[in-house]
Amino acid sequence: MAAHRKSRQSPLGGQAVRTAATLALASAATATLFEGSGHADPRPTTAQVKAKVDRLYEEAEVATERYNGAKEKADEARAAFDRLRDEAARRTERLNTARDGLGAMAAAQYRSGGLDPAVQLALTSDPDEYLERAALAEKAGDRQAVAIGAVRRELAALRQLRGESTGRLTALRSHEEELRRQKAAVVGKLAEARTLLARLTAEERARYEAATAGRDGSGTSAGTGGSGSTGSATARADRSSGGERGPVTAPNTRAAEAISFARAQLGKPYVWGATGPSAYDCSGLTQAAWRAAGVSLPRTTYTQINAGQRVSRSQLAPGDLVFFYSGISHVGLYIGGGQMIHAPRPGAPVRVAPIDEMPFAGATRVG
Numbered sequence: 001m002a003a004h005r006k007s008r009q010s011p012l013g014g015q016a017v018r019t020a021a022t023l024a025l026a027s028a029a030t031a032t033l034f035e036g037s038g039h040a041d042p043r044p045t046t047a048q049v050k051a052k053v054d055r056l057y058e059e060a061e062v063a064t065e066r067y068n069g070a071k072e073k074a075d076e077a078r079a080a081f082d083r084l085r086d087e088a089a090r091r092t093e094r095l096n097t098a099r100d101g102l103g104a105m106a107a108a109q110y111r112s113g114g115l116d117p118a119v120q121l122a123l124t125s126d127p128d129e130y131l132e133r134a135a136l137a138e139k140a141g142d143r144q145a146v147a148i149g150a151v152r153r154e155l156a157a158l159r160q161l162r163g164e165s166t167g168r169l170t171a172l173r174s175h176e177e178e179l180r181r182q183k184a185a186v187v188g189k190l191a192e193a194r195t196l197l198a199r200l201t202a203e204e205r206a207r208y209e210a211a212t213a214g215r216d217g218s219g220t221s222a223g224t225g226g227s228g229s230t231g232s233a234t235a236r237a238d239r240s241s242g243g244e245r246g247p248v249t250a251p252n253t254r255a256a257e258a259i260s261f262a263r264a265q266l267g268k269p270y271v272w273g274a275t276g277p278s279a280y281d282c283s284g285l286t287q288a289a290w291r292a293a294g295v296s297l298p299r300t301t302y303t304q305i306n307a308g309q310r311v312s313r314s315q316l317a318p319g320d321l322v323f324f325y326s327g328i329s330h331v332g333l334y335i336g337g338g339q340m341i342h343a344p345r346p347g348a349p350v351r352v353a354p355i356d357e358m359p360f361a362g363a364t365r366v367g
Contacts, residue, residue: 046207049200053193053208057345060189062329064272064281065300067182071273072299074175081168088161094154186272190346212348249336254367255319257293262333262341265289265350270343275299280343280350282331286321289333289341295367301331308366320365324358334363 044052200208250256265288268279275284283304287297297307305323316322316334324330332342334355343350 046200046204046211049196049204050208050211053196056189056193056196058325058329060186060193060272061282061345062325062327063182063185063189065283065302065329067179067186067273068281068283069300069303070175070178070182074172074179077168077172077175081165081172084161084165084168088158088165091154091158091161190272193346250318252319252367254290254293254295255317258289258295258319258333258367259335259341261292262286262289262335262350266341266352268343268350270346270348270350272346282343285341285343285350286331286333290366293367297366302328304331305362305364308364311363311365313360313363316363317365319367320363322355322363323361325361326359328361330358 197205197208250259262285265276265280265285270281271279272281273284274280276288280288283299283301286304287299290297297304301323304321305328308321311317311320318334318336320334322332322334322340324332330342332340332353332355334340335352338354338356339352340355341350341352344353
């Protein structure tokens with residue numbers, strides 16, 4: 001009887017089953033869609049964008065100082081290579097002159113016949129004349145020996161110069177490769193910062209600029225480009241933040257000259273790798289300021305910090321170099337009263353700012 005029992009029929013027909021299945025699949029897909037949307041990363045706040053942009057600018061400045069160091073080494077290697085190449089050219093010219101002299105001597109000997117001296121004496125009708133010629137020939141032989149010695153010395157010098165030139169050229173190519181890597185790092189960091197800022201709405205951008213102005217203590221807006229603002233309004237805002245708080249007593253004439261030069265640069269744009277006169281990066285500005293005072297500083301922050309006597313924060317005097325961040329990636333020129341003149345970052349021109357706005361890393365007194 002079990003074999004003849006009819007199977008229980010579904011209360012829904014075939015079409016109804018297919019419809020129900022379709023609705024179930026659609027519901028599952030919709031649920032999955034909403035579930036995925038629910039887990040999407042939330043839009044970053046203005047404060048989060050600012051924190052990330054600040055970090056990117058800091059990383060770009062680290063790369064900028066490495067670029068500056070690589071450029072300095074590349075310039076030195078190129079100058080050394082050029083000096084060796086010029087010296088090799090001078091040596092080659094002297095070598096050719098010496099060889100020409102030897103050739104003339106050899107031709108003269110060939111024309112004389114090169115007879116054995118005993119035979120020449122036996123055949124001569126005037127022995128006194130022969131002996132005089134022999135003395136002259138001996139002197140000529142001495143000159144020839146001197147000429148041969150000169151050729152050998154020039155050849156040895158040229159071999160040494162070529163070896164040194166090869167080493168310098170290898171070093172130059174290595175420094176140029178490092179230069180390209182650091183340039184790519186700077187450009188990449190700045191492009192990423194620009195991309196982040198471009199995603200802000202007008203209201204968010206206004207909040208960002210207000211927060212940035214508060215950090216810099218300048219009241220100026222921070223852009224994203226490499227040129228910054230050079231208008232009179234910017235210069236007035238920068239000066240009003242502490243640049244014109246009255247005369248600063250510098251410890252010596254050179255420090256006063258460095259500060260005076262830095263003040264004259266207020267409002268000029270930050271451009272990475274720039275050393276003036278129309279734009280600066282941070283170490284380019286301090287280098288130019290002290291150069292105006294007759295003091296030669298190295299190019300980078302991490303070499304400038306070792307260019308003078310280290311001083312503590314409590315001993316700061318106008319004209320001292322003040323450094324920031326654990327990697328010594330930023331530098332400013334102290335002007336007294338807890339203030340400095342510095343080139344902050346792309347979009348922020350040379351300005352006066354408190355030294356408290358960044359993590360203090362050390363100070364150096366030069367001049």
